[in-house]
Amino acid sequence: MILIVGGGPAGCLSATLLGKENDVLLVEEHQSPGFPVQCAGLISDCCFESYRKYCKIHKALENKIKGAFFFSPSGDYFCARGEAYVIERKILDKLLMERASEFADVVIKSKVKFEGSSPVVGDKRISADFIIGADGVNSEVAKAFGFKRPEIMTAIQIEAKFEAIDENFVEIYLGRAYSDFFAYAIPLGNTARLGVIAKGNALAYLQNLLKRHPSVSKRFRGSIVELNSGIIPSDLVEFVKQRVALVGDSAGMVKPHTGGGLYYLLFAVEKMAEKFPKLDAFKREFMKGLGREISLGKRIRRVYSLEDRELDKLVKAMKEFDFSGVHMDRPSTFLSPAVLVRAIKMLLKEPSLFRIASKLF
Ligand SMILES: Cc1cc2nc3c(=O)[nH]c(=O)nc-3n(C[C@H](O)[C@H](O)[C@H](O)COP(=O)(O)OP(=O)(O)OC[C@H]3O[C@@H](n4cnc5c(N)ncnc54)[C@H](O)[C@@H]3O)c2cc1C
Numbered sequence: 001m002i003l004i005v006g007g008g009p010a011g012c013l014s015a016t017l018l019g020k021e022n023d024v025l026l027v028e029e030h031q032s033p034g035f036p037v038q039c040a041g042l043i044s045d046c047c048f049e050s051y052r053k054y055c056k057i058h059k060a061l062e063n064k065i066k067g068a069f070f071f072s073p074s075g076d077y078f079c080a081r082g083e084a085y086v087i088e089r090k091i092l093d094k095l096l097m098e099r100a101s102e103f104a105d106v107v108i109k110s111k112v113k114f115e116g117s118s119p120v121v122g123d124k125r126i127s128a129d130f131i132i133g134a135d136g137v138n139s140e141v142a143k144a145f146g147f148k149r150p151e152i153m154t155a156i157q158i159e160a161k162f163e164a165i166d167e168n169f170v171e172i173y174l175g176r177a178y179s180d181f182f183a184y185a186i187p188l189g190n191t192a193r194l195g196v197i198a199k200g201n202a203l204a205y206l207q208n209l210l211k212r213h214p215s216v217s218k219r220f221r222g223s224i225v226e227l228n229s230g231i232i233p234s235d236l237v238e239f240v241k242q243r244v245a246l247v248g249d250s251a252g253m254v255k256p257h258t259g260g261g262l263y264y265l266l267f268a269v270e271k272m273a274e275k276f277p278k279l280d281a282f283k284r285e286f287m288k289g290l291g292r293e294i295s296l297g298k299r300i301r302r303v304y305s306l307e308d309r310e311l312d313k314l315v316k317a318m319k320e321f322d323f324s325g326v327h328m329d330r331p332s333t334f335l336s337p338a339v340l341v342r343a344i345k346m347l348l349k350e351p352s353l354f355r356i357a358s359k360l361f
Contacts, residue, residue: 001025003119003128005112005141007033010248010265011134012096016054017273019103026104027121029111033093038230040157040186040193044329045083047263055099060091063188066168072315073175073308075214080323086186114144131244137231139250145241150233150252153181156202157195157228161221164192174311178209181304197232197259232259236294240283245272256297263329296331302360310356317350
């Protein structure tokens with residue numbers, strides 16, 4: 001029997017795929033999957049299509065995105081085009097849970113605890129041949145089996161009235177006053193999800209963004225309808241030990257440059273199901289598919305620690321950059337010959353950017 005701990009997307013997808021050929025028990029501590037909401041719901045077009053294989057994800061669709069505006073600390077911005085979707089996590093998680101229950105035994109409102117390395121549900125010890133820890137960043141499975149834990153960041157997000165520059169474009173805010181990572185607005189008609197992801201005090205950064213950002217403060221209209229916060233892992237950690245595997249946030253499977261986890265966890269679960277019960281082969285396949293993306297994502301993340309004046313300069317230069325061929329889930333697309341040539345041309349035109357580029361690579 002395979003015990004899956006956690007009924008978020010990673011757990012439900014694991015139950016769906018492993019449950020087709022194995023005896024699976026999925027245990028989720030909350031009554032409703034996806035609650036409390038801890039997600040902005042932004043996923044790429046490819047990610048949306050991949051989820052379509054497992055649920056009617058269009059039911060969770062809230063907005064179609066055509067690209068992003070990246071803001072410098074002084075309020076200037078450039079546009080990067082690319083298709084993405086905004087989805088409602090409560091609905092997605094419910095759809096995935098419904099699907100999982102077709103293939104696995106699902107127990108809700110029960111927390112899995114561990115006595116040593118033995119899982120206990122309620123007051124019953126469970127005997128499992130394999131344990132999948134899909135129990136998020138504070139994973140009990142990881143603690144019980146001595147997995148190294150990832151570094152973490154805090155995310156705080158509100159939904160409020162907001163006048164987006166364009167309702168189909170996400171906005172990303174850079175600059176030390178607004179986060180040591182980044183801040184964002186995901187438009188939803190006349191409201192938006194406004195949030196900050198940070199290693200430091202995310203709430204203080206968010207207050208600064210809303211009150212003092214040269215562009216956001218003029219377009220924020222108040223009337224907060226929802227407030228939520230959560231933890232985002234910032235690094236992939238070891239995720240396989242003998243008969244135990246971690247998937248999703250429990251393993252730090254998020255894009256290092258955005259903290260988004262929905263794409264990586266789906267990729268991980270598909271590889272795990274493909275290779276099961278060979279968990280070492282799963283690990284190899286995951287690293288083969290995403291290892292390079294993760295290390296490039298970490299380099300892109302260095303942008304967030306640039307000085308404000310460097311960010312101002314970078315944003316100004318990027319205004320003319322043609323982003324075609326670049327994909328938000330795959331940083332390696334920046335290194336395709338066509339994109340590299342464009343980047344080199346930009347650097348030659350503006351040699352002062354060399355110093356900034358050298359900090360990133
Ligand atoms: C504010 C915020 C915004 C985000 N925005 C995006 C975004 O726009 N796009 C994106 O791709 N990602 C985003 N993310 C990240 C994304 O939400 C996560 O990567 C994703 O939820 C990870 O899924 P998971 O199944 O691994 O873990 P979770 O969604 O955390 O699910 C873990 C589940 O395990 C259950 N559980 C925990 N412990 C136990 C236990 N002992 N027994 C039983 N059940 C247990 C929990 O109740 C929970 O349901 C965001 C995160 C935050 C915090």
